[in-house]
Amino acid sequence: MLISGAGTNMAALLYASRFEDAGYEIVLVASNNPDAAGLKLAEAEEVPTFALSHKGMDRSAHDAAMDQAIRASGAQYIALAGYMRVLGTEFVAGWSGRMLNVHPSLLPKYPGLRTHGAALDAGDAKAGCSVHLVTDDLDSGEVLGQAEVAVMPGDTPETLAARVLIAEHQLYPRVLSDYVSRPFDADWLVAQVRALALAQPQAEETTSHGMPCFGIVKGKKFAWVSVDHHGDGKTALLAKISGPDEQAQLIDLDPERYYRPAYFGGDWIGIRLDLGDTDWNAIDGWLQRSWRAVAPKKLTALMDAADEF
Incomplete structure (x- = not known):
C-alpha cells in the first residue's frame, strides 16, 4: 500500500486483511512522506514499511525507487490509500491491472479534487466513493465497485467528506479482496x-x-x-x-x-x-x-x- 498521510484507508485495509475470508495480505506500507502517521501505525502493527521523500528527486527516479522496494517485498498488487503524488507513465504501465485506488466520488462524476464541494454545488442527492483501477488518465480506470452516501440538508464539504470516508473504509477492503481473488475464482x-x-x-x-x-x-x-x-x-x-x-x-x-x-x-x-x-x-x-x-x-x-x- 502507498500512503502519504494518516493512512485511515490503509488501517481499514490492514484490519480487514486479518479476517479469515480476506483474499489478500499486506506485505509493505510505503510512503513518499517519511513523517506520515500511517507509517507509525503500520510499524506498530508489525507491517514492513518503506519511506523515501520525493523532495529533491525527479519523478522517474523516485518512482523507480518505490517500484524496487515494492517488488522486493513480493507484492503482487498495489493499493493506493491516500498517496498524494502523481505516478509516472512507466510506473503505472508496470503495474497495469494490478494497482487500485479509492476516489471520493461516484465516478465518472467529479474526478480529481474538490469532489464533495462539486457534489454539493450540483445539488446531488447522492455522493459516495469508487474503487477503480489506476491508469495514466486521472481517475478514469475501470470502476470495480462503488458505495453511495446520502447528501443531508446542511451538509458542508467537510461533513459530507467524513461520511464518505466511512463508506471508503467499508468498500475498499471488500473490492480489493474480490479483485485479487478473481484469478482463483x-x-x-x-x-x-x-x-x-x-x-x-x-x-x-x-x-x-x-x-x-x-x-x-x-x-x-x-x-x-x-x-x-x-x-x-x-x-x-x-x-x-x-x-x-x-x-x-x-x-x-x-x-x-x-x-x-x-x-x-x-x-x-x-x-x-x-x-x-x-x-x-x-x-x-x-x-x-x-x-x-x-x-x-x-x-x-x-x-x-x-x-x-
Whole structure:
C-alpha cells in the first residue's frame, strides 16, 4: 500500500486483511512522506514499511525507487490509500491491472479534487466513493465497485467528506479482496473462457459431462472448462492438440500447468487456469487453435481468405 498521510484507508485495509475470508495480505506500507502517521501505525502493527521523500528527486527516479522496494517485498498488487503524488507513465504501465485506488466520488462524476464541494454545488442527492483501477488518465480506470452516501440538508464539504470516508473504509477492503481473488475464482475463470470461446466463428455453448462446453454450431466441440471435475480440485481449459507426443511434451515442460484430462485421450490437453498467473492471450491462442482443429475446411478456408484482406 502507498500512503502519504494518516493512512485511515490503509488501517481499514490492514484490519480487514486479518479476517479469515480476506483474499489478500499486506506485505509493505510505503510512503513518499517519511513523517506520515500511517507509517507509525503500520510499524506498530508489525507491517514492513518503506519511506523515501520525493523532495529533491525527479519523478522517474523516485518512482523507480518505490517500484524496487515494492517488488522486493513480493507484492503482487498495489493499493493506493491516500498517496498524494502523481505516478509516472512507466510506473503505472508496470503495474497495469494490478494497482487500485479509492476516489471520493461516484465516478465518472467529479474526478480529481474538490469532489464533495462539486457534489454539493450540483445539488446531488447522492455522493459516495469508487474503487477503480489506476491508469495514466486521472481517475478514469475501470470502476470495480462503488458505495453511495446520502447528501443531508446542511451538509458542508467537510461533513459530507467524513461520511464518505466511512463508506471508503467499508468498500475498499471488500473490492480489493474480490479483485485479487478473481484469478482463483471458478465462476470468473469460466466467464473469461466463455467470452474468448464464443468470439470464435459460429461458436456455441452447451453443457457436456457437467462442464461448460464450446463447439461449432451443428459441429464438433473444441473446448471444455473443467471445474473440480471428479473432485480433482482444478479449474482448467481442455483444448485440442496434435496428439500424445505434444501432450507429453507440454506436461514435461510444466507439469503444474498442463495435465492429461481423464477420459479425453491423447489429443486433448488440460491447461490449469487457477494458478493465479494465467496468460489470457495464450488461452485465446489455444482456443483459436482448438477451434481450427475441428472446424470444417470450408469454414477455415473462408477465414483464411478473409485474413488475406
